Amino acid sequence: MTVPFGSAFCRILLVTAILGLAACDDDYSATSSEVQSPTTGESTPDAPSSDDPSLEDSDMPSEPETPTTEAPTTESPLEVSGYIVNGPLDGATVSVYSLEGVLIGKAMTNAEGFYQVDVSAPPPYRIEVEGGLLDGKPYTGVLEAPCVTAVRCNATPVTTAVSLLMREGGYNRDEAMAKVNSRTGMDYDPFLRVYVDKKPAPEFDLASAREYIHGGDELAAWVEDLVEWATQPIEKQHVPAGVVYRHTVTTSVGTGTGGAFNVARKTVVHGKSTSFIVTPATGYSIASVTGCGGTLVGNTFTTGTITAACMVTAHFETTSYTVSIEAGVGGTVDPSSSQTVQHGEAVSFGVTPAKGFAVDKVDGCGGSLNAGTYTASHIVGDCTITASFRVDLAAPQNVRASKGEGQVTLSWDPVEDAQSYDITYATETFDPDNPAVAKGFDVEPDVAASPFTINNLINGAKYHFAINGNTATGHLDGASSSLISATPQLSGPVCYGKKASDPTVCSGRGVCSSNNTCDCAFGLVTGRECDVELRFANGETSYTWPTNVDRHSIIQGPALPVDRDDVYTWTFKIVADGYHPARNGMSFGLASYPQIYPIAHELGMYADEWAYSGRDGLRRHVDTAHFGTALRTQGEYVKFEYYTRTGRVNVYTKRLGESTFSLEANEPLFEEGVAPPEGRLLHIAVSAMAWKTVTVEFVE
Known part of the structure; x- marks a missing residue:
């Protein structure tokens, strides 16, 4: 049916303009544009715009699609059609009212909620919907809608809220829709979009809204909630069911x-x-x-x-980064603390080795070392600069060794930057890098300077020495010298392990005149080490025989041990004489065991038996021709030398008026190759036969 554009229609336009309704908008679609934002150009900041990248294409408003069931067109009278949706209402009564509130038509909805009705007046209209079935159950709510066109005059719970805003709030249709759109963030009616246009409504929870409205029972409450939500401050309202604001x-x-x-x-x-x-x-x-x-x-x-x-x-x-510093022993990095550096900036540090050290390596932060300065030119993160140093002490040169008694003195050229020196030594050659495995290993640490004497060494043992410098920082070892050897030696003669200068040498009663030779010069002593005192059995150094001794009478002297390589010497002197006229005087000799009787024929009955060996059956006779003249005169001397290793005896005499001793006999005391058993003692013995007193004494 064609709508005439005559004077009567213009009168209607005038009235609707006064009410603020867009009556001339014949293209307005109740499917989409019926609930669109006002066309006045006012911005609604809370509503998504078409250029919002967070919205999917499917969320954008679009032109409404033509419903699958079209309202029939007639030329006359005017025809009003549309959809009634809370979900599609089947069999609902649609009442169409004119602007003046006059009922101008009624119709029933089909199963899709579509209706069409002939009316006697042009738009705008207001429709009311009652009854019908929703999902097969009676619908108890009353839906409303303001319509500016005859086609697609739709009614939903949203259009009902717009009608309530217009009726009770004094808003025109566009203002009421703008209120709803502003708060819901939608520019479409979600009920029509889902059930008529068959499109999703992501900004609205349709299921929650339908559950709340509950077949129309709570429609009025839901509409009031939406009106309050659209008109009151948000913080004072609760969000209507289904509204995803x-x-x-x-x-x-x-x-x-x-x-x-x-x-x-x-x-x-x-x-x-x-x-x-x-x-x-x-x-x-x-x-x-x-x-x-x-x-x-x-x-x-x-x-x-x-x-x-x-x-x-x-x-x-x-961004700022921390450049940390780690410096090893032997040098410094300046500045020494961590530095804060901005992204892309450069940082530099001075690297200085200590005395006796050299720079070994500096790395980190992508830098490089040049003339003692380490520069990292482009810092892009936290990083650490690490500097390490190595010992740079040369090996001591011109090392010299001087041996002494139990000591060796070492000297060397000073090493530049060395704080002190270590002297390592052993009694066998060694590797200076691993000396501890060597025999006799020892070390003299922290020697201040050259020269240095090492004491308490073993004389005659060969020692090997190496010297290295030490750094002042960390006391680390520099390079080691080559090995040098020396053997400590005693100075002067040594007698039986004692130096000649030792006051206890030769038992303190002799002089060490040459190696292992003691001159028994202090007191009447004999023996290798001057350790046997020359005294007779009476404890004196002289002995006097009584008058008229008609048989040989023997006086015993000191015992002589024979278990060492001793040499015994002694000398007798006749200091008074009174010999028996029938005898030849005195005899001197050795007995292999102590005398038992005060008077005994132990040395022989005659003076020519001077080397009687005792009662063990071993004897040696020395006749007068070998012995010489017996001592008879005061002032004459006889000297004996006895060697325990060979058993040889040398006999010397010095007659009255002679200045030197002459050898009278040189014979072994025992049979050739036979010596007294170890541990035996030989005893000096002197025998005499006198008719007057006779006196002899040890003189040396």
């Missing part, structure tokens, strides 16, 4: 540089929170992220509960 959260970078968010904005359901990934650019770090009541953990910023549009702002700063 969203706010736009935008992001910004405070300085404009240094990093970015993962998205420019997000739409967030009222009462929910969202998060953003904040990524610094290379060389930057996050200084702060603020806004929307959120917190930053790592690179993730999570908002607080979103109840209004808000903005998250990030500030970035140039």
Whole structure:
């Protein structure tokens, strides 16, 4: 049916203009544009815009599709048609009223909720819908809708809220729809979009809304909730069932540089929170992220509960890094403490070895060493510069060794930068890098300077020496010298392990005149070490025979041990004489065991038996021709030398008036090759026969 554009229609336009209804908008679609935002150009910041990257294409408003069941067209009278949807209402009564409130037509909906009815007046209209079945059950609610066209005059719970806003709030149709759209964030009616246009409505939870309305029982309550939600402050209202109310959260970078968010904005359901990934650019770090009541953990910023549009702002700063320093023993790095360096900047350090050291290696942070300065030219992260040093002490040169008694004195040329020296030595050659395995190993540490004497060495043992310098820092070893050898030696003669200068040498009663030769010069002593005192059995150094001794009478002298390589010497002197006229005088000799009787024929009856060996059957006779003349005169001397190793006896005499001794006999005391058993004692014995007193004495 064609609508005439005559004067009567213009009168209707005038009236509707007064009411604020867009009556001339013949193309308005109740499917989409009936609940669209006002066309006045007013912005609604909480509603998503078409350039919002967070919206999917399917979320964008689009032109309504033509319903599958079209209303029939007639020329006359006027025909009104549309859909009645809470879910499609089947068999519901649709009443169409004119602007003046006059009922001008009624119709019933089919199973898809579609109706059409002939009316007698042009638009605008108001329709009311009652009854019908929703999902096979009676529908108890009353739906309303304001319509500016005859075609697609649809009624839903949303159009019912728009009608209530117009009736009770004094809003015109566009203002009422703008209120609803602003708060819901939608520019379409979700009931029509899902059930008529067969499109999703992601901004609306249709199932929750239908469950709440519950077959129309709670329609009025839901409509009132939506009206209050659209007109009252948000914080004072609860969100109507099904309304997924969203706010736009935008992001910004405070300085404009240094990093970015993962998205420019997000739409967030009222009462929910969202998060953003904040990524610094290379060389930057996050200084702060603020806004929307959120917190930053790592690179993730999570908002607080979103109840209004808000903005998250990030500030970035140039990243600073810590350059740490590690310096080994033997040098310094300046500055020695860690340094804070901005991204991309350079940093330099002075590297100085201590005395006796050289720079071994410096690395870290991608730097290089040049003339004692280590420079890292482009710092891009925390890093560590490590400097190590090596000992740089030369080996001692011109090493010399001087031997002494139990000691060796070493000297060498000084080593530059050496604080002290270690002298290592052993009694066998060794590797200076591993001396401890050598026999007799020892060390003299921390020797201040050359020369140095090592004492308490073994005379006659060969020692090997090596010297190395030490650093002042860390007391580390420098290079070692080559080995040098020396053998400590005694100076002067040594008698039986004792130096000639030792006051106890030769038992303290003789002089060490040459090696292992003691001259028994102090007192009447004899023996290898002057350790046998020359005294007769009476304890005196002289003995006097009584008058008229008509048989040989023997006086015993000291015992002579024969278990060592001793040499015994002694000399007798006649200091008084009174010999028996029938005899030849005195006899001198050795007995192999002590005398038993005061008067005994132990040395022989005659003076020519001077070497009688005792009662063991071993005897040696020395006749007068070998012995010489017996001593008879005062002032004459006889000297004996006895060698225990060979058993040989030398006999010397010095007659009255002679100045020197002459050898009278040189014979072994025992049979050839036979010596007294070890541990036996030989005793000096003197015998005499006198008619007057006779006296003899030891003189040396």
